[in-house]
Amino acid sequence: MPKQTFYDLCEEKKARIIDMALEEFSQKTFSQASLNQIIKSAGIPKGSFYQYFENKEDLYLYLIEEASSESKKLRESIYDTDPDATAFDVMIRITELSFRQVNIDQRYTTLALFILLDDSEFIKQIRTRAASDRKTVAMLERDKKRGLISPETNCELVASIISAFSLLQLRKCGSDTEKYLQSISEAMEIIKRGVSR
Numbered sequence: 001m002p003k004q005t006f007y008d009l010c011e012e013k014k015a016r017i018i019d020m021a022l023e024e025f026s027q028k029t030f031s032q033a034s035l036n037q038i039i040k041s042a043g044i045p046k047g048s049f050y051q052y053f054e055n056k057e058d059l060y061l062y063l064i065e066e067a068s069s070e071s072k073k074l075r076e077s078i079y080d081t082d083p084d085a086t087a088f089d090v091m092i093r094i095t096e097l098s099f100r101q102v103n104i105d106q107r108y109t110t111l112a113l114f115i116l117l118d119d120s121e122f123i124k125q126i127r128t129r130a131a132s133d134r135k136t137v138a139m140l141e142r143d144k145k146r147g148l149i150s151p152e153t154n155c156e157l158v159a160s161i162i163s164a165f166s167l168l169q170l171r172k173c174g175s176d177t178e179k180y181l182q183s184i185s186e187a188m189e190i191i192k193r194g195v196s197r
Contacts, residue, residue, distance in 0.1 A: 016042050016043070018063070020041035023107065025107075025111045028114070030120060031118055035049070057122055064111075078097075087139035087140045088188045091162065092188055115127060161191070169187075
């Protein structure tokens with residue numbers, strides 16, 4: 001996470017650094033992205049960067065945290081208002097609220113897609129400890145115990161399918177919110193019902 005010196009910067013300079021980092025990480029995988037390019041684009045000396053962040057990994061983790069903070073707040077608010085909602089209901093509601101109440105920068109979507117494509121050890125660790133997937137798995141496991149999901153369901157696999165599909169559809173639908181939300185709702189129904197006769 002950033003050092004205090006980053007938080008002490010003026011808002012314009014912080015925003016410029018984050019904007020240039022997001023630009024680079026949304027065009028290339030983490031492994032391919034250039035810290036030197038981020039520093040150059042942000043117009044800061046290389047030495048200054050290391051006063052704000054430990055390294056490229058530290059900056060990347062900050063971006064991931066920023067991207068997921070709104071989703072965490074939404075998830076917690078839904079749990080608080082409807083603790084009996086199914087995992088699928090919660091995921092659909094979070095998706096709807098994210099689009100209707102939060103202005104999502106499409107570059108975060110591309111960054112998230114690159115997380116699925118990058119096989120570096122650092123990114124593998126991020127995928128392994130992804131809080132949203134763990135929470136989805138926990139919700140699915142809870143629904144399994146409640147008898148709402150068949151006992152043989154591999155909840156980790158279902159969470160991965162939902163996550164990957166959601167990101168790909170987000171990229172495909174772009175700014176067409178209604179199309180995206182419709183596709184997510186339909187996919188959740190297919191997963192709940194299955195496709196076999």
